[in-house]
Amino acid sequence: MIKFLDIQKINQQYQAELKQVAADVIDSGWYLLGNRVAEFENHLKSYCNVPHAIGVANGLDALRLILRAYIELGIMKKGDEVIVPANTYIASILAITDNGLVPVLVEPDTFTCNLDISKISNHITAKTKAIMVVHLYGRVCWSEELEHIAKKHNLKIIEDNAQAIGASWKNTKTGALGDAAGFSFYPGKNLGALGDAGAVTAKDEELAKTIRILANYGSHIKYENKYQGLNSRLDELQAAFLSVKLKYLDTETAIRRTIAGHYLAGIKNERIRLPEAPVNEQEHVWHLFVLRTSQRQELQTFLNSKEIQTLIHYPTPPHQQEAYKEWNQLQFPVTEEIHQQVLSLPISQVMVKEEVTKIINSLNLFGE
Numbered sequence: 001m002i003k004f005l006d007i008q009k010i011n012q013q014y015q016a017e018l019k020q021v022a023a024d025v026i027d028s029g030w031y032l033l034g035n036r037v038a039e040f041e042n043h044l045k046s047y048c049n050v051p052h053a054i055g056v057a058n059g060l061d062a063l064r065l066i067l068r069a070y071i072e073l074g075i076m077k078k079g080d081e082v083i084v085p086a087n088t089y090i091a092s093i094l095a096i097t098d099n100g101l102v103p104v105l106v107e108p109d110t111f112t113c114n115l116d117i118s119k120i121s122n123h124i125t126a127k128t129k130a131i132m133v134v135h136l137y138g139r140v141c142w143s144e145e146l147e148h149i150a151k152k153h154n155l156k157i158i159e160d161n162a163q164a165i166g167a168s169w170k171n172t173k174t175g176a177l178g179d180a181a182g183f184s185f186y187p188g189k190n191l192g193a194l195g196d197a198g199a200v201t202a203k204d205e206e207l208a209k210t211i212r213i214l215a216n217y218g219s220h221i222k223y224e225n226k227y228q229g230l231n232s233r234l235d236e237l238q239a240a241f242l243s244v245k246l247k248y249l250d251t252e253t254a255i256r257r258t259i260a261g262h263y264l265a266g267i268k269n270e271r272i273r274l275p276e277a278p279v280n281e282q283e284h285v286w287h288l289f290v291l292r293t294s295q296r297q298e299l300q301t302f303l304n305s306k307e308i309q310t311l312i313h314y315p316t317p318p319h320q321q322e323a324y325k326e327w328n329q330l331q332f333p334v335t336e337e338i339h340q341q342v343l344s345l346p347i348s349q350v351m352v353k354e355e356v357t358k359i360i361n362s363l364n365l366f367g368e
Contacts, residue, residue, distance in 0.1 A: 002346055002355050004309040007187050009350045011194065014244055018194070021240035031236045033216070040239040041199070043246050044183075048175040050201045052208035055234025056215050059162045059184025062198040063095030063132075065232060066158055066180045069210040070130070071099060072227055075156070080129040082158075085115040085141075086317060087335040088134045092160050093318045095182075096132070104128070105319060105327075107334045111276045113290070113342075114141035116334075120149055130156040135164030135174050137313070138190070138256075138287035139278065142169040142177055158182070161201075163287040165191050166253045175201045180211075185242055190256070190287050191249050197238040252349035256286040259347050259356055263289055266360035271295055271367050273341075288313055292341040299366055300343055306362045311344045 011018065025036060037055045044053040056062050070076040078100030084092050086105035096103045104123050109116040114136050131150060133141040150157050159181035164174045175181040185197035202208040210227075213220045218229025264277055273292040278284050290313060293299050300310050317339045319327040345359060 001307045001309055002351075002359065004311050004344070004346050005188055005348050006350055007192065010192070010348065013350070014248070017244045018241055021244055022237060025236050025240050028236070032233055034236045036236040036239040036243070037234050040234070040243045040246075043243055044175075044199055044201065047246060047249075048173045048201055050176040050203060052200075052202045052205065054200045054202075054208060054212050054215065055239055056198045056200060056211075057232040057234065058196040059182055059186065059198040060091045060095060061215070061230065061232040062182030062184070062200045063092065063158070063160060064098055065211045065214055065230070066182060066200055066202075066207075067095060067099045067101060067130075068214055068230075069207050070156065071101075072210055072214065073206065076101065076129045079127065081125060081127045082130045082132055083115075083120055083123055083128060084132040085134050085136070086319060086332045087113065087338050088136065088160065088318065089162075089314060090318045090321060090323070091162070091184075092132055092134055093324070097324075101129075102127070105330070105332065105335075107332055108136075108338065110334050110338075112139060112141075113137065113275075113338055114139060117141075117143050117146050117149070120146070124149075124153055124155075128153065128155060130158055132158045132160055133178065134160040134162075135167060137275070137290050138164045138167060138285040140164060140167045140169045140174055140177075140283040156180070162186075162189065164285055165189070166249055167285045168282045176203075179203060180207060185238070190253065190285055191242065191245055193238040194241050195238055197234055197242060199234065253285045255349045255351075256347055257281055257284070259351060260284070260286040260289055262356050263345065263347075263360065266357075267291075267363045269364050269366055272299070272363060286347055289345045289347040290342050291345065292338070293343065294341060295367075296341055296343050302366050303359075303362060306358070308359055308362060309346065313342060313344050314339060 041053040081102045087108045157178035159178040161181040162184035180202040183199040185193040214229040215232040218225045218227030
């Protein structure tokens, strides 16, 4: 079976370094808020070329904390609106509603599956305070038009950068494009920890300071609490692992881009719609290679018979989830079509040429 993602094989590449830093952390006797976290934050700041980085517990918390900090700073208040793509993973939505803010769902572009920037202006009201862009599947969601809209209406731009670390738009990396960005280092991400982990990057010092305090129980001085905060801290062990793996990220991204290129050039089946590749390859890190077909179940079953594992990202859009049953009667035709058709192929830095060739050949046989 060609696994969708062989995380064990990915981490085995660096097992000697990972085991060494794990031993170092264990021997240090210091497991939270120590030198390893500070070191990784510095590495991430440097990599993204952004002034501030704060390690947190996971990607959802990263987004939650950004919005919560804006509320504590008086830039937002409960009931304010945040524009967000309707086809995003539910974490983007949860971060908004958890803060008492209102998600305003906007349809994606049918070709890129990213937020359709041309539709944003029609959804802006007096209560709109931010646009949350999601760099879905690893492709940058950005444009001059987006910047113009945000400036015109005095809106914050928050990046959900859970899937696109290493991507860039006009030489600026994701995580440094907007006012602040949330990162996920879930083990299956392009930069994956060996457990849950996340981070926030930010341009504004006061915002970054507030996020750091909020993530540590709202405490700025031990046993003194400025805010009713959270416990959302990146631990020393995961920070150490991430510092090791960040060194290899660009090399691994190049491998993903090569595999995506083979897929795009080699898959030729009229039943299958391939993802649109950007003109500038730096705008996509191919966290996922997502094709579309009206025969998804049949294709997934066929590929499984060929011992090729696939996944669906994602089968049910947020507005159709029971968690948001008040939205269940809403209709988002583009979003719904995407969720009914998408199927993700294996793509990773440890795949070999024979596996890629087998997948391409199998897809070209589908329906014959």
